[in-house]
Amino acid sequence: MSALEVTRVGLLATVQDQGRSGFLDQGVGHAGAADRGSAALATRLVANAAGAALVETLFGGLAVRSRGATELVVTGAYCPLTVVTAAGRTHRPAMYELIELADGDELQLGAPSAGLRAYLAVRGGIDVPPVLGSRSYDTLSGIGPAPLAAGDVLPIGDETDGDPLVDAVAPPWGVGDTAPGVVLDALRGPREDWFTPDALRVLRTGVFTVTPASDRVGVRLEGPAPLERAIASELPSEPMALGSLQVPASGHPIIFSADHPVTGGYPVIAVLTDASIDRAAQLAPGQSVRFRLH
């Protein structure tokens, strides 16, 4: 049976799938790939079943060696790719393109030039044991397969669905997309009335900076001014939707990402659209974002 041997991990590499459902009432969140669109595209390119697991890497850095022949693809953050064959030859495949590895070949991901998270899918899917019905690692609760470490051997499953139809696709978001102003779409609510009109103006017009404290739980932003509350009382704990812009006491919003807590005690001023949730998962510390409110 073929497998992938992890030879190097960067900052963080985890196994993810479409997430864990049915445990919200026990305090366990959804997890799953943070940029769902990129993960779904990688899954489709190798013609895996939609629920097959893949690897999510933070800021590249991952390297895997093929045991047996494997077929892979990398999507998401734009990482330079290098294949070193078992014979020691080197070539550079592209992102969003099927990569065939022979036994002993190694695929290496460099640091991304744009984006934060890359997805490595292998035909057949990563076949580690699921926990509570999912192979996603939840960084908040610690539930799921442990983050990858060098030396890990990832078995490859047989969760395919047909054969790959194309060898490559055009990258779905801008190559070299380092423009200073990423614009995220958000729907006002559920608690916009807990904020002053001025807070909504700041959210609509201000430029926010992604801080280094961002992770799979939330993208922490720093705005030009704190978002002031119109209602100062404590919010009774309430469930939080994926993509919520929660405003803690500091007044600087946090975008709730894949591993966000199930409930929270601070008001949510707006919630990102599906497409912008994926885009937010690719925001790197230091990047600037603005919001288009609907």
Next chain:
Amino acid sequence: MNGPRFLRAGERGVLVEFSSLTEAMALRAAIERSPIPGVTDATSGARTVLLGFDPAVVERSAVEAAVAALEIVAAPDGGAGAPVEIPVVYDGDDLASTAELLGVSTAELIAAHTGRTWLCAFGGFAPGFGYLASDGWALEVPRLEVPRTRVPAGAVGLAGEFSGVYPRESPGGWRLIGRTGLSMWDPARTPPALLAAGTRVRFVEAARG
């Protein structure tokens, strides 16, 4: 009972807000009895229920109309089923100060805590952490001004209108009145959480050991 408020929570979420915890919990029960097509999940809060829906299957207005049409009957004790018994040694670091804050003796606080049925209103904070509420529990307990950086697993606490048991060691701002040896979260168990929304609970005083 007044009708709920419907708040928009993104492209696929309706946050249904009530004026009381009892009504919010009753909505959960009503939805379990009569599921709404296209509603993919329901998560409870203290006054709210977040309904996730698939916009390809159902429109927001139809979800709201379906909720408005539900007969929401508050069951004060959460309905059938024997309560889960949680044995507690009442020796928490905040027991005496919390009793003093509430103007009761420690014995009265323990009697009030053990002498009622609690209902798990919602989960959150950590896997297996249930926010337990009880009709007639009139004590509103302020959180610690400075949260502890380390609360041991099994610690039993009070905060606001709720009681809860820490499933694992974590930071926390609840006032600790006791501890239990029961495992609140065990991934090898089905279900892994001892308490989920809707579970009834009795605290039973256990001997110090």
